[in-house]
Amino acid sequence: MGRGSQLLAFNREGKGVDDTVQTGEEFAEDASFDEPLLSSKVEGAPSWQSLKAVPRKGLYDLFSVAVVAGQLVPCFTVFPMLILLVPAYMVSTYGVLSLLPFFTLLAISLALPPLYSPFFKKSIFRTPLLELLNYVRPFEITKQCPLPKDKTYIMCWHPHGRLFYGFAVFCGLFDVWFPELNGREFFGGINDAMFAIPVLSNLLYLTGMTPCNRKEVDRRLKAKQHVGLIIGGIEEVLEGTFDTKDVLFLKNRKGFAKIAMDHGAGLVPVYAFGENQLFQHEPKWRLDFWRWINKFVKVGAPLPILGVWGFPVPFRRELLIAVGEPLFAEENETLDEFHARYVSAVETLFRQNVMRTTRPNHELVVV
Numbered sequence: 001m002g003r004g005s006q007l008l009a010f011n012r013e014g015k016g017v018d019d020t021v022q023t024g025e026e027f028a029e030d031a032s033f034d035e036p037l038l039s040s041k042v043e044g045a046p047s048w049q050s051l052k053a054v055p056r057k058g059l060y061d062l063f064s065v066a067v068v069a070g071q072l073v074p075c076f077t078v079f080p081m082l083i084l085l086v087p088a089y090m091v092s093t094y095g096v097l098s099l100l101p102f103f104t105l106l107a108i109s110l111a112l113p114p115l116y117s118p119f120f121k122k123s124i125f126r127t128p129l130l131e132l133l134n135y136v137r138p139f140e141i142t143k144q145c146p147l148p149k150d151k152t153y154i155m156c157w158h159p160h161g162r163l164f165y166g167f168a169v170f171c172g173l174f175d176v177w178f179p180e181l182n183g184r185e186f187f188g189g190i191n192d193a194m195f196a197i198p199v200l201s202n203l204l205y206l207t208g209m210t211p212c213n214r215k216e217v218d219r220r221l222k223a224k225q226h227v228g229l230i231i232g233g234i235e236e237v238l239e240g241t242f243d244t245k246d247v248l249f250l251k252n253r254k255g256f257a258k259i260a261m262d263h264g265a266g267l268v269p270v271y272a273f274g275e276n277q278l279f280q281h282e283p284k285w286r287l288d289f290w291r292w293i294n295k296f297v298k299v300g301a302p303l304p305i306l307g308v309w310g311f312p313v314p315f316r317r318e319l320l321i322a323v324g325e326p327l328f329a330e331e332n333e334t335l336d337e338f339h340a341r342y343v344s345a346v347e348t349l350f351r352q353n354v355m356r357t358t359r360p361n362h363e364l365v366v367v
Contacts, residue, residue: 049146051177053139067131069313072163076305076312109198114205118185121208122175129172132165136278136314141170141321142353146180152221152265153181153326154256155228158346159246160236161275162282163305163312164190166319170270171208171228177323187220188228191300214259221263228270229256234300238291240284241276245363246350250343257329257339266326269346273322273357278314280306322353 056064090098133139147153157167171188189212195201210216212229220227236249260267282302290302305312324345329338343366350364
């Protein structure tokens with residue numbers, strides 16, 4: 001069976017769709033990974049399908065830890081320092097002209113057109129993504145219904161979390177979670193500022209990420225492609241994370257609903273229970289400082305991001321991703337009415353699934 005586990009689909013009654021155990025390849029023909037991934041379990045809240053990762057042990061588990069740390073620690077500690085220190089060292093040692101090759105490479109990186117590669121996303125990038133999934137424990141994704149394949153969807157992610165860890169896993173393995181939608185590409189929308197960083201922007205485009213501005217989202221939906229958006233955005237990050245509650249910046253955020261109405265797309269609420277507990281909570285003074293910074297530059301998440309041993313490595317806690325039913329704007333429905341219906345759907349999705357988590361008394365606050 002390799003280093004993965006098995007995957008089994010369930011219907012609404014919690015019975016197997018058939019009597020056979022499906023491998024990851026059988027479940028999603030285009031998934032492009034050779035080893036089975038998940039086993040399944042349905043408990044508590046009504047769900048059409050629930051997929052649960054089997055915890056690893058021994059050397060396989062250590063491999064997951066090493067890969068996750070190897071991805072996150074350099075990205076949020078080593079690389080930023082190198083970008084600042086290397087130019088300073090080169091100037092002090094070799095003079096200003098020594099920076100020419102450095103800035104030439106950066107200019108080439110930024111000048112390259114956006115390039116998305118399904119092969120890179122579903123083959124080369126799949127292994128590190130699977131390690132992100134296997135690192136958290138337990139990991140589970142539950143779907144209330146299959147999504148009709150003739151529609152276009154905006155997958156609306158809540159909450160943002162400190163580092164959109166779950167969103168990265170959700171986007172990178174979208175074809176596994178939603179094999180019924182294979183045939184249309186999916187793009188995860190993130191902060192535009194991320195695409196102003198040389199090299200990183202090229203990697204993000206390769207893996208199917210896209211800027212979350214209105215122009216880019218419109219372009220994707222017009223092309224009949226699915227899009228994922230973290231609805232709370234930077235503002236929600238700056239609201240902070242807590243042990244006893246999730247705070248969603250949603251009450252007056254209606255742009256995503258307007259986009260869905262303009263394109264006839266469905267809004268699919270996606271709630272990540274445990275996302276806000278993967279890293280240390282930020283003190284109010286640090287949030288206030290970064291809120292002031294973001295008035296001038298939309299840099300997003302407050303730094304530093306602290307997890308295990310003070311590194312940007314998440315704590316090994318649960319991550320339950322609940323996917324609700326799609327909502328489409330009804331005839332003659334106003335934006336406010338559609339938005340209110342969506343907010344109600346998110347609150348219902350939360351109530352239906354919070355009892356399945358290790359924090360059944362966790363509260364939801366919409367601001």
